[in-house]
Amino acid sequence: MAAVDVLQVIAPGILSTVQDLGRYGYGRYGVAPSGALDGFALRAANLIVGNREDEACLETTLMGLTVRALADVVVAVTGGNLQPRLNRNPLEMWRSYVIGKGDVLTFSGPATGFRAYVALGGGILVPEVLGSRSTSLFSGFGGFCGRMFQKDDILAATDPDKYLNAAGRCLQPEWIPAYPTRWTLRVLWGPQDHHFTDEGRQAFCSGPYLLSSDSDRTGIRLQGPAVYTRSDVAESIISEGVITGAIQVPGDGQPIIILGETVTGGYRKIATVISADLALLGQMKPGDTVQFRVVSPAEAAQALRKEEKRIQSFKKSLPG
Amino acid sequence: MLYDKPIFRRMGDRSVLIELGDDISPAVNERVQRLFIALDRLKLAGVLDLIPAYRSLLVIHHPLMIETDVLKDLIRDACSRLDAIRLPKSDTVTVPVVYGGRYGPDLQWVAKFHKISVREVIDLHTRPLYRVYMIGFTPGFPYLGEVPEKVATPRRKTPRTDVPRGSVGIAQRQSGIYPVDSPGGWQIIGWTPAQLFDPRKEPPSLLQMGGQVRFYEVSAEEAKQWQP
Structure with a gap:
């Protein structure tokens, strides 16, 4: 070597x-x-x-x-x-x-x-x-x-x-x-979707959200319809583990998509981007817009298999 | 309070969040530690990482290598046998701290907030045997509990953009140590020369979840001479 x-x-x-x-x-x-x-x-x-x-x-x-x-x-x-x-x-x-x-x-x-x-x-x-x-x-x-x-x-x-x-x-x-400028990300509800009001969840689903220029490698900051929490829950939650794609909502109601530079956090997460769409997070840029589409676990699994098949088919087509 | 049964929460299609109780307490955190140990021992193919926290464990997996439902069944099974898990005996790590002055810019404020002397703040902060509830925020950052009620202080209204590595802080009943220069909102009362995180070491973190810490006061001169 x-x-x-x-x-x-x-x-x-x-x-x-x-x-x-x-x-x-x-x-x-x-x-x-x-x-x-x-x-x-x-x-x-x-x-x-x-x-x-x-x-x-x-x-x-x-x-x-x-x-x-x-x-x-x-x-x-x-x-x-x-x-x-x-x-x-x-x-x-x-x-x-x-x-x-x-x-x-x-x-x-x-x-x-x-x-x-x-x-x-x-x-x-x-x-x-x-x-x-x-x-x-x-x-x-x-x-x-x-x-x-x-x-x-x-x-x-x-x-x-x-x-x-x-x-x-x-x-x-x-x-x-294809990398658009108006994105749709598929998400699964949770882990704390139940801490938000119905109006808050609806706002989250309708969007669209603008990618803020203060986004960086730690998180994609969004500006758009405020996602309100229920009045009977505390401002923050007890810190817990987080993953890339988890969408946290601080007190101002503006969502932040967590990227892979932290392992724990104390804000509640309304939803999480599905694995099949994670690669898109790397290509969204300030000024783009994003809408969230809630899918079922079965749809998430199917989407990931489809995504993975692209890589696997390509691998098979290669010599050796 | 400890839950009778663990609560599973969904965080995407590639992790399972298991909540074992609803508060910050040694009993709940010890339960998390047991589950963490149990799953760590299983070394399940397709499980990428385990992140233990105050009252929950996050299990990150590869959904095409191990299905979420299969993983949940294995976790449920592990949960039913947690009493049999022996906790490792943890040595107490003693951490030297220079309190106040430029090492602890918020010490005076904390004393004033509680209408006690700076000396009392130091005595109260060095008194407990702290439990390491979790490591998070940045590599090697320990969340330690619990700070005596008499010095429990809310976070700063405006977080600092640059907290020097080694800074020792208080946020409510928790104390923590910043392993690297980073932003931070905790009340900084002192500084330690101890190295909290070294990626060349195995394990890379000086402290681990479930461990124990005691602070002791040193002078700036002693801190300079201090060797681990």
Whole structure:
């Protein structure tokens, strides 16, 4: 196994980090999962370059970053269409290419979606911390030195030359997600839906909600019809564990969709986004609108199987 | 109060929230600890994480690897045999604290709020043997109970945007320690040189749910010299 320096960061953009599918098993110590906010795009990116689907990728936000290749490496860009360019020429997404020494990958900003994923054949070589390569930005560990990328950082991959023959792979066009600006998220009621008034629940279902600009990697803040709690319940609940997609409602009635940077919370949650729609959370951007559609557990299960089938069919179509 | 039967609540299609009581009390929290230990031992395939809290346990699973209904049956089964779970004997972790001054900017205010002296606040805060009810908020942050009624103080009206790591705070009957620089609304009465969280260690958290903590007062000079 040889570590090879493959990319140098020329400009880091506003937020570019190393993420994999997240850090699980340490919630008892208060350690949050972090991880790619669009798990589907990360898994697809890895498969396209010949990696295991759970390898670490580069996650870049909004205007994207600029990197220069230091050696031959196979790359693929997936997720939000931040308009990637290779040496100034538009680069097709959801497809793998070999780039060589001196090639420059840049982005010109979002046409659709919010976050793009760059997979490298051979992964991104950073140490596993507590079982994951994801960056915990708020506690400063994992990923690349526990922080977002900075100018001149150098990324290494493991045996990148062994992956060069994966170049040219692509995801079937019909499986490439469309990222709208008006979103519908499917949710299941609970765990504290019974703490809200009927009017509050109706407001929540009717929406629409605007994504606030103070959303970040910890949560998507929404502005719209206030979701009122019953007058006979206290302002907060006794703190309990939370997961990505749980929708908490503080006293002002404006919902916040929790993302994977915390494990506990003391606000009540009216509903929770279903697993099949979690990847969408990574692509919603400030200014977009969202509506919630309540589904049944059976519908949630069916939706997830359908989503998973896309990845599994793609895996089967790959050589080896 | 402990519930006769656990209450299951749905948090999405990939977790099960089990409530074992309705308050913050050692009896309920101990029950949570037993269920946590029982499920942790089972090492169920498809269970990704367990998050024990004051009165509930959150079980996060992969719904395609283990169905929610199957998981619930296994949890119900574990709940029926909790009395047989032996709790681990926990050593008391002693935590040195420099109280007041720039280390504890809210100490004076807490004293004033209760119309007692700063000395009394320190004596009352160092008196109890605290139970670690849960770890949450940020990695390694312990929720400790209970602070004596005489120094129980509400959170700050305006939370601070940057509470230094090591800060020791009070919020109502709870005390806590900030493991990393973070925002926070607790009344900060002191600071500890102890390292609460180190991702290179196994376990990464100095304290664990169900453990015990006692605070003792040190001078700023002693804190500088302090070694774990």
